[in-house]
Amino acid sequence: EIVLTQSPGTLSLSPGERATLSCRASQSVTSTKLAWYQQKPGQAPRLLIYGASSRATGIPDRFSGSGSGTDFTLTISRVEPEDFAVYYCQQYGSSPNTFGQGTKLEIK
Amino acid sequence: EVQLVQSGTEVKQIGESLKISCKGSGYNFARYWIGWVRQKPGKGPEWMGIIYPSDSDTRYSPSFQGQVTISADKSISTAYLQWSSLKASDTAIYYCARQVATAMSNFDYWGQGTLVTVSS
Numbered sequence: 001e002i003v004l005t006q007s008p009g010t011l012s013l014s015p016g017e018r019a020t021l022s023c024r025a026s027q028s029v030t031s032t033k034l035a036w037y038q039q040k041p042g043q044a045p046r047l048l049i050y051g052a053s054s055r056a057t058g059i060p061d062r063f064s065g066s067g068s069g070t071d072f073t074l075t076i077s078r079v080e081p082e083d084f085a086v087y088y089c090q091q092y093g094s095s096p097n098t099f100g101q102g103t104k105l106e107i108k
Numbered sequence: 109e110v111q112l113v114q115s116g117t118e119v120k121q122i123g124e125s126l127k128i129s130c131k132g133s134g135y136n137f138a139r140y141w142i143g144w145v146r147q148k149p150g151k152g153p154e155w156m157g158i159i160y161p162s163d164s165d166t167r168y169s170p171s172f173q174g175q176v177t178i179s180a181d182k183s184i185s186t187a188y189l190q191w192s193s194l195k196a197s198d199t200a201i202y203y204c205a206r207q208v209a210t211a212m213s214n215f216d217y218w219g220q221g222t223l224v225t226v227s228s
Contacts, residue, residue: 001170035214037153044203044218045153056216088152092214096169097155 002027002091004100012108019076021103023089028069030093036065036074039102040085048087049074079105110134112142112204112219119225120194127190128222130204137185138162141207143215144178144189148200158207159187167211194226 003026013019023034032052037045047056049065052072062077076083084107089100115129130142143158157168161180168178180187187204202222205215 030212033212033214037215044205044221045215046218047214047216050208050214050216090153090155090214092212095167095212096171097212099153099155101152 001096002029002094002098004089004091004098006087006089006100006103008103009101010104010106012106013079014108015081016078017108019074019079019083019105021074021076021087021105023067023072023074023100025070025072025091027094029072029091032068033091033093034065034067034072035090035092036063037088037090038083038085039088045088076105081107110206110217112206112217114202114204114219114222117223117225119227122196122226122228123193124226125190125192126194126224127188128202128224130187130189130219132185132187132206135206138182140209141211141213142180142187143205143207144176144187145203145205145215146172146200147203147221153203156189156202158211160211161185161187165211194224196226196228198224199226200224 007022034052036049039045053065086102138161141158144156146154156172159166159178161182177190204219206217207213
């Protein structure tokens with residue numbers, strides 16, 4: 001199965017700063033079938049990005065995704081207070097689908 | 109509005125059986141794959157498997173094959189996850205989620221989660 005490694009484990013930023021989150025796959029992800037989810041405490045994950053770079057419905061344009069092959073990035077152009085959460089990547093191009101271990105975005 | 113509503117918190121003993129549910133509404137339940145995801149405290153989600161309610165085609169992650177059973181009743185728009193003999197290591201939050209299109213798709217809508225606690 002494809003192992004996804006996210007870095008950093010924790011990212012400490014102030015509101016208004018730019019956030020760059022990385023997701024590296026152990027093998028190439030088929031057809032850029034990679035998604036990003038946001039999870040806040042006590043809540044289910046929420047879809048942000050699919051197909052590596054397409055924003056889900058209702059997701060603000062400060063969120064963007066990029067990458068292909070084995071290296072993918074989620075960028076938040078200017079972090080808002082409501083963006084502090086844990087972010088997970090998921091590949092769904094190879095069975096079984098797998099998730100990364102997460103990056104926690106915390107207030108500095 | 110698409111909604112997935114899961115059954116409530118469960119507290120069970122080791123060796124007991126359990127079946128939790130996920131009821132969909134606001135869309136054609138039979139025509140979308142429904143998946144189950146396990147999440148242990150402080151850990152990333154784990155994809156367990158999916159089912160296509162229209163014909164009950166089911167796919168499992170190798171890590172969960174033989175450990176759980178996924179089923180669905182399209183007549184009542186409900187998917188199920190069941191265990192025949194719970195272990196302490198099954199303690200986790202379990203989410204159901206709808207896959208966007210094919211069996212190889214991301215999830216777009218999620219249930220609220222069911223906390224399962226297994227103790228001795």
